[in-house]
Amino acid sequence: MQDFEVAIIGGGIVGACVFSELTRKGVSAVLLEGASDVSNGSTKANSGIVHAGYDPLPNTLKARFNIRGNQLYPAMCARLKVDILQCGTLVVANANDRAGLETLYNRGLQNGVQGMRIIERDELHQMEPNLADNIDIGLFAPTGAVISPYLVCIALCEEGVVNGGTVFTNFFVDRIEKSGEKYKIFARADTTQQENLASGGMHSTTKNDSTMHIKNAENCEKMQKNNENCCVTAKYIVNCAGVGANAINALVGAPQVPISYVKGEYLLLDKSQKGFVNRPIFPLPTKMGKGILALPTLHGNIMLGPTAQPCEADDTTVDDEGIKAIKSKVVLSVKQPNYKKVIKLFAGVRVISGDDFVIEHMPNTHYFYTAGICSPGLTAAPAIAEYLVDEMAKDGLTFKPHEVVSRKPYVCTADMSKKALKELIKQNSAYGKIVCRCEKITEGEILDAINSPLHPTDVDAIKRRVRPTMGRCQGGFCLSKVIKILSDFYNIPPENVQLNGKNSEILTK
Ligand SMILES: Cc1cc2nc3c(=O)[nH]c(=O)nc-3n(C[C@H](O)[C@H](O)[C@H](O)COP(=O)(O)OP(=O)(O)OC[C@H]3O[C@@H](n4cnc5c(N)ncnc54)[C@H](O)[C@@H]3O)c2cc1C
Structure with missing residues (x-):
């Protein structure tokens, strides 16, 4: 059994940001991820946009952490040595919708978004030659950007490991007990069992591992033979489990948060379509969300989507209805894309709780939880982590300053x-x-x-x-x-x- 100061449950972008923030401050931290790799939930299937921050309603957590997260991203990407495409974002409309665009602009001003401007037809069509003909005006936000969400998440976890943290993958938390000052956190047996599979068996990576290590898997096997489950102990827990947030809350007696799930389907076009749009192009948002976009990915593909369909927590299928919805709506903003160049369909699940994020500290405990981290959660994650770590410090967590070690970028x-x-x-x-x-x-x-530090399998x-x-x-x-x-x-x-x-x-x- 290994002991840590903080256990973070969930290796999506929020958990990865918390892990990185803590390990850079010298805190002994473990990240527990139920899947075989980090970045396997909502974090791997989204638009990858670092939103400027004009969309969330003022005075919400979404607005506050969106703005701060957007400010943190450029330096964070530079530190992690991962690319960020600082291309800005564009919301487009026809002349009849000018009032709607101005509402968005004013909301952006209220939230503190820098540098926005409303652009008229000629300049707009010069910036984006493939806009639909009926588009007359646009709201340009230069601080919007595009990243590779999974690569940023992986890089944060790698940084955490080279700075002394530990990551356990295949560690699906299903039991938590209180033992004095500590939490004992158990993994579901079938996720940790060692099998003759690269990705089977609990997989631990720590700073001192220089080769692939299914460390603890043998220990796990022994424990399971004795009918025990694998377990770590920690004084603090941060629940960053995305779709699993309520299940983890239930294990410690924290409140159940009302949650719904909304699927977002995408079509991905190959790199021959690079330049079809130069930045994310949004229609005017509605109550249903930000609408169907056309956007460039960091690696030069074009992405169309996402839809917004109520779904089950684990539903990442793409169906005909979704494809039709994308095709019929994307042309409201841009010219007809070349669908012969579609190379992939995929979907991600938004975890929604009312109109705002839920970020709480359970009173009289060292248990912190996040829930309903839907869009702009990718953007907000570094700011959510900054906030959570501050709150933990107020709750007695101490830091041990040290020189931060940089992660090594991948050769390309x-x-x-x-x-x-x-x-x-x-x-x-x-x-x-x-x-x-x-x-x-x-x-x-x-x-x-x-x-590389997490030894993907x-x-x-x-x-x-x-x-x-x-x-x-x-x-x-x-x-x-x-x-x-x-x-x-x-x-x-x-x-x-x-x-x-x-x-x-x-x-x-
Ligand atoms: C279609 C779509 C488009 C989006 N576009 C954007 C965008 O452009 N910009 C933006 O800012 N935001 C966007 N978002 C939102 C963003 O993707 C999410 O807010 C963010 O990824 C949430 O991260 P997370 O870490 O909370 O959750 P997740 O990434 O889901 O991570 C949670 C992790 O917890 C793990 N887990 C769950 N239960 C357990 C357990 N019991 N034990 C151990 N591990 C467990 C899961 O395996 C998972 O890896 C979009 C979302 C979707 C779905």
């Missing part, structure tokens, strides 16, 4: 000069072996990803880090090669390599 051979790449290949020939032709990813980059975890299977062919050419690399590295049969966590084998015997 596609971005290198020919000369630099030649030099790299001389040092290690794996950087000369192309695995993914669409995204030009080499074996060396995939091995770097496997050896399955195909999608590698994809989120260095992008094989992300391109035009969606893995048609490279999937078998990625499976082989994982199988060789972890010394497991190829049919035991998983796509995304347990029971997601790709091959059969």
Whole structure:
């Protein structure tokens, strides 16, 4: 059993920000994630927009943390050595909707958004040549930006690990007991059992791990033989479990928060469509949400969506109705996209609690919880973490200042000069072996990803880090090669390599 000062439950963007904030302050912290990798919930399937902050109603937590989060992102991305596309965002409308656009502008002023301006037709169509013909005016917010949400989340967790924190994946919390001053936090047995699978078995990464480590898995096995579950102890808990927030609250007797789930479906177009739009293009928002957007991703694809459909917590399917909704609504803002270039459909689930975020400290305990962190939660996360850590300090948590260690960014051979790449290949020939032709990813980059601080174990975890299977062919050419690399590295049969966590084998015997 390992002891920590703080346990964070949930490795999405909110948990990752809290983990990074604490470990940079020298606090002994563990991040407990139920899935096989961090960033596997809402954080992996959203628009990736760092919102400027004109949308939330003034004096809400959403407005406060949106604005502060937006201010924190550029420096945070620089510190983490991950890219941010500082392209601004645009809400567009026709002349009849000028009043609606002005309401949004005034709300932005009230919230403290800097640099916004209303742009008229000629300039607007110059900025974005593929706007629909009937678009006359736009609200431009230069502080809006685009990031890769999963990469930022992973980078935050890596930073936490190189600064002394611990991450346990495959640790789905299902029991919490109070033992004196401490919480004992147990993992559901079936998530931690060691199997002959790369992503099976509780997986721990700490600063001192230099190779893949299914540490504690053996301990877990022993504990399970004795009918015990794996467990860590901590004085403080921060619940950042997204869809699982109420389940965790129930384990400690904290209140149940009214929650509903709303699915957002997307179409992703390949990189040949780069430039179709240069920044996120929103229609005027309605009570139903921000509407269907067209936007560039950080890596040069175009994304269309998201829809807003009430759903179950685990429903990430995309159906005909969703596709039709995207196609019929996106053309209200932009010209007809080239649907022959769609390479992927995906969906994410918004966790909604009324009109605002829920961020609470349960009285007379060291238990803190978040719930209903829907949009703009990605933007707000660094500010939510800053706030939570301040609240924990008021509750007695102490910091041990130390020099912060930087995380190492992933090598990207596609971005290198020919000369630099030649030099790299001389040092290690794996950087000369192309695995993914669409995204030009080499074996060396995939091995770097496997050896990175969280030691990802399955195909999608590698994809989120260095992008094989992300391109035009969606893995048609490279999937078998990625499976082989994982199988060789972890010394497991190829049919035991998983796509995304347990029971997601790709091959059969
Ligand atoms: C379609 C869509 C579009 C969006 N677009 C944007 C946008 O452009 N900009 C923006 O700012 N926001 C956006 N958002 C909102 C943003 O994605 C979320 O606010 C944010 O990802 C929430 O992060 P989280 O860490 O709270 O939750 P999650 O990312 O869901 O993380 C929670 C984690 O907890 C884990 N977990 C759950 N139960 C347990 C348990 N018992 N034990 C251990 N682990 C557990 C889960 O596996 C998961 O990894 C969008 C959301 C959606 C769905």
